[in-house]
Amino acid sequence: MQPKEILKKYWAFDSFRPLQEEIIEAVLEGKDTLALLPTGGGKSLCFQVPTLCKEGICLVVSPLIALMKDQVKNLTNKGIRATAIYSGMHPKEIDRILDNCVHGKFDFLYLSPERLSTSIALERIKRMNVVLIAVDEAHCISQWGYDFRPAYLNIESIREVLPKTPVIALTATATKPVVADIQEKLSFRSTSKVFQKSYARDNLAYVVMHVEAKQQKMLDILQKVKGSAVVYVQNRRAARDSAWFLHHNGISADYYHAGRSGEIRAQVQDNWIENKVRVIVATNAFGMGIDKADVRCVIHLNLPDSLEAYFQEAGRAGRDGQKAYAVLLYNASDPLKLEELYQKTYPSLKEIKRTYQALGSYFQLAVGSGLGQTFDFNISDFVKTYQLEAYRAIQAVKILMKEQLIHLSESFFSPSSLQITASKETLYDYLLRNTKMETLLKVILRSYQGSFNHPVRIKEQQLANFLSIGKSDLVQMLSKLHRDQIIQYIPQKDSPQLSFLTERLPKDLIAIDQKRYLFLKKRHASRMRQSIAYAETIRCRSQLLLYYFDEKDAPRCGKCDVCQGRHDDFVRQEDFKKISKQIQQLLKKQPLGIHALVDSFPGSIQQKVIKIIQHLHDNNFILLNKDNDYLWKE
Numbered sequence: 001m002q003p004k005e006i007l008k009k010y011w012a013f014d015s016f017r018p019l020q021e022e023i024i025e026a027v028l029e030g031k032d033t034l035a036l037l038p039t040g041g042g043k044s045l046c047f048q049v050p051t052l053c054k055e056g057i058c059l060v061v062s063p064l065i066a067l068m069k070d071q072v073k074n075l076t077n078k079g080i081r082a083t084a085i086y087s088g089m090h091p092k093e094i095d096r097i098l099d100n101c102v103h104g105k106f107d108f109l110y111l112s113p114e115r116l117s118t119s120i121a122l123e124r125i126k127r128m129n130v131v132l133i134a135v136d137e138a139h140c141i142s143q144w145g146y147d148f149r150p151a152y153l154n155i156e157s158i159r160e161v162l163p164k165t166p167v168i169a170l171t172a173t174a175t176k177p178v179v180a181d182i183q184e185k186l187s188f189r190s191t192s193k194v195f196q197k198s199y200a201r202d203n204l205a206y207v208v209m210h211v212e213a214k215q216q217k218m219l220d221i222l223q224k225v226k227g228s229a230v231v232y233v234q235n236r237r238a239a240r241d242s243a244w245f246l247h248h249n250g251i252s253a254d255y256y257h258a259g260r261s262g263e264i265r266a267q268v269q270d271n272w273i274e275n276k277v278r279v280i281v282a283t284n285a286f287g288m289g290i291d292k293a294d295v296r297c298v299i300h301l302n303l304p305d306s307l308e309a310y311f312q313e314a315g316r317a318g319r320d321g322q323k324a325y326a327v328l329l330y331n332a333s334d335p336l337k338l339e340e341l342y343q344k345t346y347p348s349l350k351e352i353k354r355t356y357q358a359l360g361s362y363f364q365l366a367v368g369s370g371l372g373q374t375f376d377f378n379i380s381d382f383v384k385t386y387q388l389e390a391y392r393a394i395q396a397v398k399i400l401m402k403e404q405l406i407h408l409s410e411s412f413f414s415p416s417s418l419q420i421t422a423s424k425e426t427l428y429d430y431l432l433r434n435t436k437m438e439t440l441l442k443v444i445l446r447s448y449q450g451s452f453n454h455p456v457r458i459k460e461q462q463l464a465n466f467l468s469i470g471k472s473d474l475v476q477m478l479s480k481l482h483r484d485q486i487i488q489y490i491p492q493k494d495s496p497q498l499s500f501l502t503e504r505l506p507k508d509l510i511a512i513d514q515k516r517y518l519f520l521k522k523r524h525a526s527r528m529r530q531s532i533a534y535a536e537t538i539r540c541r542s543q544l545l546l547y548y549f550d551e552k553d554a555p556r557c558g559k560c561d562v563c564q565g566r567h568d569d570f571v572r573q574e575d576f577k578k579i580s581k582q583i584q585q586l587l588k589k590q591p592l593g594i595h596a597l598v599d600s601f602p603g604s605i606q607q608k609v610i611k612i613i614q615h616l617h618d619n620n621f622i623l624l625n626k627d628n629d630y631l632w633k634e
Contacts, residue, residue, distance in 0.1 A: 039315030227296030
């Protein structure tokens with residue numbers, strides 16, 4: 001079938017969005033392709049449609065379990081054969097899925113970059129008819145990307161196994177260094193193509209409001225701007241409290257964060273997508289891969305630590321092309337909070353090594369053991385057991401992930417399942433010796449078709465009610481059947497999964513790449529400053545964001561608070577001219593650091609001076625030298 005026929009058959013669209021058709025043609029021609037499309041630009045179709053035009057399977061490398069499960073569900077609902085492998089699954093289930101892929105029973109296999117590089121996956125992939133490799137969220141491959149995942153660097157090895165198979169890399173946000181890095185790290189061939197759509201969102205108005213009472217302002221905005229909305233907050237408590245505040249002020253709201261069970265998160269998300277709940281208040285755990293077009297407003301109660309993160313989250317508003325708002329609520333304490341968070345984000349190397357040692361002890365791993373093992377990880381219990389400060393311990397775990405010593409998946413919900421593994425003869429003999437299990441096994445055989453052939457999902461409470469026994473009694477019976485090798489019983493999972501990517505190392509052999517650690521720390525600080533500059537600029541906000549993503553000649557948007565003249569005028573025009581002239585005179589004499597420069601002015605106007613310095617720096621009137629001193633640009 002041709003691409004447009006595929007599009008019509010499965011998605012009921014008559015035509016493609018801008019650039020989609022060109023990207024699909026390049027993929028069908030066998031060219032390595034990089035697709036840079038903004039949030040809501042239809043990236044997934046760019047690898048899904050060309051795959052369905054051919055006979056074979058597409059390997060989709062994706063960083064998040066939730067994202068994989070969401071896309072698999074969407075494809076399956078359309079009658080497209082898709083599956084996923086992620087941490088926490090039983091090895092037998094993984095085996096079954098890989099075998100089915102080898103035998104051509106799926107069109108799409110979603111898996112994480114960590115899973116892709118395992119020997120069991122590589123051996124089976126060699127036997128699959130792979131027509132395309134799709135690398136989603138491809139910015140993760142670059143240290144310059146805002147969400148660097150070292151395991152993405154291993155994707156290149158799959159090209160040695162499948163040298164003729166084209167690769168398509170996709171991302172919504174990438175600066176020039178990231179674009180170059182993606183192509184290099186994925187070994188793009190000389191015939192490769194890069195397609196980039198402007199990041200400009202003509203229907204989206206960016207607004208920054210300088211306020212102290214953020215909760216009240218959030219309520220005011222949502223009372224004025226009707227329709228579906230997302231409110232982003234910094235932590236779990238703020239998510240719960242803000243949702244409660246909205247609910248008690250007559251606005252339908254619920255909250256979403258990684259600490260809630262997977263089942264509840266899925267229900268909250270579904271209620272919001274179906275407009276049963278108007279506002280979802282969330283941490284940054286929410287949003288990636290969510291396909292909801294009619295979001296009228298995205299509000300940030302806190303300053304994000306990078307413009308990439310802000311652009312992604314804000315871009316979830318107005319994907320239907322209708323007018324929408326991205327609002328940042330900001331006050332003078334926000335930069336201080338961001339700085340405090342930054343300091344906590346980079347624990348000392350000693351703390352990182354201590355956390356690694358504690359992980360080995362927590363899971364009772366001897367030195368030299370643990371390679372490839374995966375465990376349910378209760379981080380609250382872990383930090384309590386070893387008396388660690390929770391936030392710093394989590395950051396240490398993230399750094400250990402970047403060193404590829406461990407991998408921690410996000411929390412996810414996986415329902416219970418069982419499969420009868422004994423032969424019919426063995427089962428018959430077992431029932432003669434264990435009559436107490438007869439009723440349970442007969443109910444399983446009668447109620448769960450196919451349980452002899454593959455794992456089937458079960459609900460313990462429902463099954464226990466049917467048998468008129470307690471749920472705990474049922475679980476004990478299922479566990480005994482599992483131990484007796486009659487069934488394979490996998491209880492529900494609803495916690496993060498921690499995997500050891502190497503054997504446990506002794507204390508003196510734990511090596512942390514200090515150069516990379518310091519690079520990431522410095523990069524974080526730079527992005528934090530750019531985020532603050534966005535909140536405090538008096539330049540068109542859309543123009544500033546687009547400039548950050550290398551669109552140097554973007555016009556003023558005419559819609560943001562600056563263009564509309566509604567931004568908070570902290571610095572009057574006459575003050576701006578007077579103070580900037582004094583800054584010029586001071587810096588022409590000698591370079592000065594920020595503190596020395598600000599202290600050259602009376603305390604009563606120093607806040608204005610800081611804002612003007614930031615504006616002059618943003619617009620290249622002043623520069624920073626290698627000593628972080630400002631100098632006037634001649």
